[in-house]
Amino acid sequence: MDQLLFRRPAMLADFAQMFFECELSDEFKEWFHGLGLEASSYATIKSAEALRDEDVRTDLKKVNVPTAIFHGKKDQICPFEFTEAMNEGIQYSFVVPFENSGHGLFFDEKEKFNSELFRFLEQ
Structure with missing residues (x-):
């Protein structure tokens, strides 16, 4: 969670690298990273906490x-x-x-x- 709080842009860039298996263009990486940055920080943190803590x-x-x-x-x-x-x-x-x-x-x-x-x- 600390990465989401204090290193959000870097964490989202790392996450994008893990998200896809195929080779990505720089433009696509930038677009995908922008999507993550547009999301609410609060909602992103709460989603990550739910994924970590909830047993569905x-x-x-x-x-x-x-x-x-x-x-x-x-x-x-x-x-x-x-x-x-x-x-x-x-x-x-x-x-x-x-x-x-x-x-x-x-x-x-x-x-x-x-x-x-x-x-x-x-x-």
């Missing part, structure tokens, strides 16, 4: 709609192993693994992301 596994059973779990196998932010718990906890779920993606799979594998999302929505 018992809430998964309350999800009772078809659920596609998209997850990058190279995710450094939320390990792929967490997918198993989500899939087991959500009754009507299935996993769509992204072999060459980190957390930012929507960018790392855009074509696959879009086609899998549309395939899921058409069901």
Whole structure:
């Protein structure tokens, strides 16, 4: 949390490096970093605290709609192993693994992301 409080710009730059698996242009990195800086500092800290402190596994059973779990196998932010718990906890779920993606799979594998999302929505 100290990094969010006292080194926010540097922490967000480091976070962006972990977010994507593919090579990023300098312009994209700058844009993504700007998104993080535009977010409320308070909200960013509270979100990070919730991610750290909340255990939502018992809430998964309350999800009772078809659920596609998209997850990058190279995710450094939320390990792929967490997918198993989500899939087991959500009754009507299935996993769509992204072999060459980190957390930012929507960018790392855009074509696959879009086609899998549309395939899921058409069901």
